[in-house]
Amino acid sequence: MPPFISTVVGSYPRNTSVEDTMKKPSLSRAEIDELIQWAARDQAELGLDVITDGEGYRENMYYFYQKRLDGITFEGMLKQTFGTAGFAIECARVTGEIKNSSFELARNWKLARDAAPSRCCVKQTVTGPHVLTRFSVNQRPDLYPDEQTLCRAYSKVLAGELREVIAAGCEFIQFDEPMWTESPEDSVWAAEILNELIDSLPRVKFGLHVCGGNPKRRRVYFTKYTDLARAFRTIKIDEVSLEHCTLGYDLMELWKQWDFRGNLALGVIDQRSDAIETPDIIRERMMPALAYFSPDRLLLTSECGFGHVPLDVTRNKLRVLAQTCRELRT
DSSP, X not given: OOSSEEBOXXXXXXXXXXXXXXXXXXXXXXXXXXXXHHHHHHHHHTTOSEEOOOOTTOSSTTHHHHTTSEEEEEEEEEEEEETTTTEEEXXXXXXXEEEOOOOOHHHHHHXXXXXXXXTSEXXXXXXXXXXXXXXXXXXXXXXXXXXXXXXXXXXXXXXXXXXXXXXXXXOEEEEEOGGGTTOGXXXXXXXXXXXXXXXXXXXXXXXXXXXXXXXXXXXXXOOOXXXXXXXXXXXXXXXXXXXXXXXXXXXXXXXXXOOOXXXXXXXXXXXXXXXXXXXXXXXXXXXXXXXXXXXXXXXXXXXXXXXXXXHHHHHHHHHHHXXXXXXXXX
């Protein structure tokens, strides 16, 4: 891998104002296709090295998957509270066997791949099974007697879709599991189930993103990464994407507990703020990681996705990020 790769975590703003109903799709298939192609081209034109399909077609990172499965109902949703920051959301109910996914991830990835220049890597981002489990109300204990059983059910349907993505040519899958920081007591078994999912797939590059949540640009979970060290040591991944620049503690303490030999995508851009980083700020934020990761194992990115960030702010931040990475390579 070249040194100092620029990338994004996953979500990208929409280029038009679209009603986001959260509980039902707000875009047609034709509109989704156009949005994906635009997002891929826009990220590439900013100079990013690794991009995504933008995720702009999702209602959110969990409803999107749950709405497109049998066994889940959005009727009579129940409000649940998560973390210690007062974050609450209505959660779908599990009422039957979870099966028959219709996420169309392979189609979405192929659209982004065809729209982007060949110099860009297009990774497939996917919500991990632990997130989907946490944001479900399990009303079928006869089918799923505990959270681990339910998590494996979600894992099974994700695996089927991801096999299609890999068959379409994708070489990089990134799982997003922010709820590790919401429920750290689950993190080891969640890592073990994610390993089972990874082991069931053809061998490509696998990444993991863990953050403190980002609803409406707010961190809502506050577990330290060092408290998840056992789960991190368990997971079989090639790349990890972590927050860094706004943490209230030193991320680098993690590497004293986790001898990770893969690549680090380091959060040097604060997507929660409209302030545009300068190249000097990005370099300063990056420097501590060089004590643990060589430049060819270090990617620079935002702490989380840009889905709720104004498009002009997003572009300005990512343009500086991409330019700084190019300058670091010279």
